[in-house]
Amino acid sequence: MLTHALASDLKLEVAETQYRGHARDLARQAAEGGQIELVVALGGDGTVNEVVNGLLTHGPDPEALPRLAVVPGGSTNVFARALGLPNDVVEATGALLDALRDGSERTVGLGLAAGTPGSDDEGVPARWFTFCAGFGFDAGVVGRVEQQRERGKRSTHSLYMRQVLRQYVGESNRRHGTITLERPGEDPVEHLVMSIICNTAPWTYLGNRPVYPAPAASFDTALDVFALSKLSATAVTRYATQLLASTPERGPRGKHVVSLHDLTDFTLHSQAPLPFQMDGDHLGLRTSVTFTGVRRALRVIV
Structure with missing residues (x-):
């Protein structure tokens, strides 16, 4: 039905992904071919991330690269929903067709993460992210969720919350963080337990409830950071309550x-290797990651 709806308005070529990273390869081919004007990604945030990285293989060039359109097909679809798209395939397809007819698009900023020169992670390739990255506690939770999904468990919010609890119980550095944030011209921020890097707001959704650790984050600016220096039981209770009650005007404090x-x-540096995630994809352990906020990186249909 989706293909039929799009084919009625577009000259369409359909390609199904066959392996992890295939969406990236397909998008890179589309960008390098010079004949494709629009790439439509049907899937969740992981698929969208692959497509974006394929389109930006040779760097951002909004006017020359194909535009991106997203039809949400995952369990959370943070990027699509942050763009204001309906969280439903049929409704989102209708909104996409309307936007194409109206010529409605925007140029969004993106985040880029790479291994830090001089660190053990120096050779790690740079990778783009659309809405968030995490270093430390939240990335550990993402890794646990992925392990459960590989065992056949469905990705539900209850599964996620169980993994939050297990990560907390197993977190050895919750009172004395190992992360240091460094930025040009500023004093370092030390002893962080967890750090979330946001490219937009909300950071995620619990069902239909948006969560705003960094309410001011936007596709029109660079990157925002929300970090905690303590995860004691009292601190977790306080900040978890604030997160659940967060709004576009007010986040945790x-x-x-x-x-x-x-x-x-x-x-972000760590004295010990810590979990790292981008757009909900667990990427293993890192000791140092360098982030760049790139404004106006990619044109998106909205």
């Missing part, structure tokens, strides 16, 4: 909260 807005360049 307190003496253990670090909130930074519109950062273009910064690095």
Whole structure:
């Protein structure tokens, strides 16, 4: 039905992904061929991330690269929903066709993460992300969820919350963080337990409830950082409650909260290897990651 709806308005070529990374390869071919004007990604945030990385293989060039359209097909679809698209395949397809007829698009900023020169992760290839990255606690949760999904468990919000609890119980550094944030011209921020890098708001959804750790984050600015320097039982209770009650106007606050807005360049270091995730995809352990916020990186149909 989706293909039929799109084919009625577009000259359409359909390609189904066959392996992890295939969406990236297909998008790279589309960008390099010079004949494709629009790439439509049907899938969840992981598929969209692959497509974006394929389109931007040779760097951002919004006017020359194909435009991106997203039809949500995953369990959470944060990027699509942050763009204002309906969280339903049929409704989102209708909205996409309307946007194409109206010529409605915007140029969004993206985040880029790479291994830090001089660190053990220096050779790690740079990778783009659309809405968030995480270093530390939240990335550990993502890794646990992925393990459960590989065992056949469905990706549900209850599964996610169980893994949050298990990650917390097993977190050895929750009172004395190992992460340091460094940025040009500023004093380092030390002893962070977890750090979330946001390219837009909300950061995620719990069902239909949006969560805003960094309410000011936007596709029109660089990157925002939400970090915590303590995960004691009292601190977790306080900040989890604030997260659940967060709004576009107000996020978590307190003496253990670090909130930074519109950062273009910064690095996160850890004394010990920590989990790292981008757009909900667990990427293993890292000791240092350098982030760049790139404004106006890609044209998107909205």
